[in-house]
Amino acid sequence: MGKNTLKNKSHKSAKLHKAVKYTHSTVDYAGLVSWSIITRCSNTIKSSALKTVRPVVRNATEPFTAVKNKKWKLFGKKVDLDIYKKIKEIEEANIQLRKRLAFLEKHGVTRISTAAVPKKEKILSDDKRFVLKEILEDTKALRGTE
């Protein structure tokens, strides 16, 4: 009797173990089938979905991209190396101009604002003024105004 009981127990355990194995295989297979279905479906809609979404996203993010690019330019992270050369040239030209200006100022030429140029007073000697007056009178006489 005792033997029968033991034999019966071991038989039940083997059946359970088998059932568990079948269940595991079924779930595994179901998972694979689901994954396969999902992958196939997504592959089918992927290209058409990208075609629709990509331009929308690009246009929607355009302002941000522009700001980002400007920012890089302003802070000089994407600046071409040639620009440093050009800046240096301008600086050198500026130094030369300053030297030239200093030379001109030293030799009596002064810098004045063109907006506030005072009306030049004609400084004439008495002799010249007399001569010019004579020419004026001559012209007036010719015009028959006197």
Added chain:
Amino acid sequence: MEQKILNVGIDMGTSRSVIAADNGVRTFVLSFVGYAKDAISRKMIGKDVVFGEEALRHRLALELHRPFDKGKLKYGEAIEKESAANIKKAKDVARALLKHLVSLATENEDEGSLIVRGVLGTPALASVKNKKNLLEIAEGVLDDVMVVSEPFAVAYGLNLFSSALIVDIGAGTVDLCRMQGTIPTANDQITTLKAGDHVDQVFLSRIKERYEEAKFTVSMIKRFKEENAAVTTVGERITIDLPVKGKPVPHDVTNELRLACQSIVPDIVDGVRKLVADFDPEFQRGLKRNVVLAGGGSLMVGLRKEIEDYMKDKLGYGRVTVVEEPLFAGANGALKLCKDMPDEYWDQLKSKKP
């Protein structure tokens, strides 16, 4: 809008008209004005009126006019003899030339806000009538205008107010002016008519005499003279290509050109002698020491030396210099005078405008 004043000095000569402006423009045009003869010539030239070199180039298709003769407006002195139409035509031609000259000086200016003030040079002994004619011509072309004797303008430009004798050699006249610290009067000035045009005539007649078979015109001779004029006997032989039976043949004209150029010297020295002779004896040497040549005629090679030699012979001593820019000397002096003229003087002139 703020108004800008442009000062100009103008020397309207028989051969060339010169302008100098205080915006830096300094130029000249040959004193020729050409009007298209008909519709075909108008189409060919592309305009109704042409000036200077261009007018000479198209002269066959144009009615060609030279507004001044012997330093004066053509017909200006002989109203009784000439028809009113001729006088009017001469004035119109001169006005067109002046307008063209002024336009050369103002082409880079904003004309809307521009006031053009000008001083015009006249021959030393120009008559009142001739000066009035010039003022009349300038009316409407220049906003304000004054006239002054050309040799005096040269002296003013060089700051030579005393002990100097200016000789302005033009195409129509040679003007001599004695500067003695005051405004020169009629007694201080002499005008002779043996000038550049006289040289052309003498040169032409001498070539005709020597090379009878050669064909040429006055303008050919004139151009050649302006490029080669020389009084000196040293230097290379001068030859000119003149057509003989249609073929250009080189002709030696060295002697003809030299003699033609020399032909004006005796009258100049005679004028100098007259002005020196009736000057204060104490200052005569100073005057003889400071004879200044100006005008296009003074560009003749060797003329300075020739006059000096003549003066040594006739007056015992003479020192002659040529101004730096003979062609522009009159216009430069007139410009300086125009710039120096006080504004209140210009205003006086304006207020008296009829």
